[in-house]
Amino acid sequence: MTNSDFPQHDETLDTERERALRAGLAEYDLADDDLSLLEDEISDESGAPQQKALPVLAIIGRPNVGKSTLVNRILGRREAVVEDKPGVTRDRVTYPAEWAGRDFNLVDTGGWESDVLGIDARVADQAEIAIALADAIIFVVDATVGATATDEQVVKLLRRAKKPVILCANKVDSERQELDATELWGLGLGEPYPVSALHGRGTGEILDAAMKILPRESAHGTLRPQGPRRVALVGRPNVGKSSLLNKVAKENRVVVDDFAGTTRDPVDELIVLKDKPWVFVDTAGIRRRVHQTKGADFYASLRTQAAIEKSEVVVVLLDASTPLTEQDQRVVSQVIDSGRAVVLAFNKWDLVDEDRRPFLEREIEKDLVQMTWAPRVNVSARTGWHTEKLVPALEKSLTSWDTRIPTGRLNSFLGELVAANPHPLRGGKQSRILFATQASTRPPRFVIFATGFIEAGYRRFIERRLREEFGFEGSPIEISVRIREKRKR
Numbered sequence: 168m169t170n171s172d173f174p175q176h177d178e179t180l181d182t183e184r185e186r187a188l189r190a191g192l193a194e195y196d197l198a199d200d201d202l203s204l205l206e207d208e209i210s211d212e213s214g215a216p217q218q219k220a221l222p223v224l225a226i227i228g229r230p231n232v233g234k235s236t237l238v239n240r241i242l243g244r245r246e247a248v249v250e251d252k253p254g255v256t257r258d259r260v261t262y263p264a265e266w267a268g269r270d271f272n273l274v275d276t277g278g279w280e281s282d283v284l285g286i287d288a289r290v291a292d293q294a295e296i297a298i299a300l301a302d303a304i305i306f307v308v309d310a311t312v313g314a315t316a317t318d319e320q321v322v323k324l325l326r327r328a329k330k331p332v333i334l335c336a337n338k339v340d341s342e343r344q345e346l347d348a349t350e351l352w353g354l355g356l357g358e359p360y361p362v363s364a365l366h367g368r369g370t371g372e373i374l375d376a377a378m379k380i381l382p383r384e385s386a387h388g389t390l391r392p393q394g395p396r397r398v399a400l401v402g403r404p405n406v407g408k409s410s411l412l413n414k415v416a417k418e419n420r421v422v423v424d425d426f427a428g429t430t431r432d433p434v435d436e437l438i439v440l441k442d443k444p445w446v447f448v449d450t451a452g453i454r455r456r457v458h459q460t461k462g463a464d465f466y467a468s469l470r471t472q473a474a475i476e477k478s479e480v481v482v483v484l485l486d487a488s489t490p491l492t493e494q495d496q497r498v499v500s501q502v503i504d505s506g507r508a509v510v511l512a513f514n515k516w517d518l519v520d521e522d523r524r525p526f527l528e529r530e531i532e533k534d535l536v537q538m539t540w541a542p543r544v545n546v547s548a549r550t551g552w553h554t555e556k557l558v559p560a561l562e563k564s565l566t567s568w569d570t571r572i573p574t575g576r577l578n579s580f581l582g583e584l585v586a587a588n589p590h591p592l593r594g595g596k597q598s599r600i601l602f603a604t605q606a607s608t609r610p611p612r613f614v615i616f617a618t619g620f621i622e623a624g625y626r627r628f629i630e631r632r633l634r635e636e637f638g639f640e641g642s643p644i645e646i647s648v649r650i651r652e653k654r655k656r
Contacts (some may be wrong), residue, residue: 184578188602194654196652221270223301224303225305226307233365240367306333310336314353319354325356332356333373396479399507402484407484415554448477503643508568508642510641514546514547544556577605588628611645618650630644
């Protein structure tokens with residue numbers, strides 16, 4: 168937002184007021200960080216554009232052979248959700264990775280199985296899509312079990328895809344078990360590499376082999392245009408996050424099922440909407456407090472929080488057809504605490520009848536009072552109704568999140584505000600605002616220098632009037648007060 172977007176004001180008077188108030192601060196004891204704040208120019212963060220489409224290495228195999236454990240070993244951190252039971256990973260999830268100076272995209276997939284129904288069939292579909300979009304593949308087999316009928320079906324799938332393949336004989340934890348790996352020559356994919364993804368044994372050798380067959384530039388990977396904004400889709404389980412992502416992408420990018428909790432890993436997808444690139448992140452549903460979750464849900468909740476932190480704007484999905492829940496309020500609080508721009512999306516609007524709407528409005532007034540500043544969009548992820556209204560709402564929230572108010576204009580605004588509505592007396596004294604500055608954007612953070620404590624109610628009053636004057640629709644605002652005393656002579 169530029170200065171011309173704000174209500175008309177005399178910039179010369181604003182500048183003179185700023186100079187006078189800055190000069191007046193010289194009479195007060197200021198800490199080093201106060202001086203640093205007053206001297207620093209605000210800096211905007213901008214990501215460096217990626218210049219080429221990175222090659223794609225996909226990890227494929229049947230359920231529970233250790234694919235996600237191998238992914239974590241390659242990444243050097245616990246990124247993919249791992250639990251000792253089959254079917255934990257469901258979507259194909261892409262992670263940026265590096266080995267021996269080579270950057271590439273690593274794709275974790277759900278386990279592939281033949282002749283399965285329901286959610287398992289959709290998981291298998293995503294694994295097949297991952298094969299089609301990969302430049303090279305690591306096929307993971309459990310060496311302690313040997314080649315199964317399902318493994319042989321995967322081999323047929325890989326042969327039809329005509330992609331270069333490295334055979335990973337996983338769970339070879341010692342030299343004595345290497346004999347188990349040799350039996351996998353029978354799959355006809357060449358030399359099996361004995362690996363223990365759990366302990367790291369042999370992962371360097373298999374990655375060296377993968378780098379030899381992985382091209383320098385992808386024939387399938389997507390070149391990310393400069394500066395796509397990151398959007399996290401969050402909400403309680405089964406509220407429609409994955410369905411919404413698939414609808415805006417106009418294809419089935421992630422697994423969708425009526426079973427709550429289908430998504431476990433955050434899924435990044437580059438989507439072009441109205442000629443602009445966006446990175447949408449589908450996240451696991453926030454069920455309950457993190458310390459009350461366990462297993463895969465525990466790690467999924469941590470990754471959802473990390474996805475929110477990496478995003479710039481968060482779309483909070485709420486089920487408009489049912490009463491708002493404690494879980495919904497917990498999601499809202501988590502997003503507010505993150506400091507990200509926000510859009511409220513009321514999903515399943517096609518299921519809302521005339522009798523439900525007055526109740527919904529009362530619920531919003533009562534339960535979402537802390538987010539009255541967020542733009543609202545009513546959508547149906549199932550039918551696609553009004554999903555095109557998401558982009559204007561996202562842009563409005565991001566513009567507010569990036570907004571900076573000139574210091575002179577801010578102090579003129581506060582001067583007029585305080586003159587008309589002085590801070591209440593406390594103990595016979597009245598706190599006086601000396602100077603204010605916007606310390607940063609993303610979200611907008613304001614620092615007020617005052618002679619005494621500014622009550623919480625008066626801070627909320629300042630925030631409300633800031634929004635009325637300058638907008639900030641869709642962005643949280645943070646206001647902090649630094650109490651400073653006059654320098655002793």
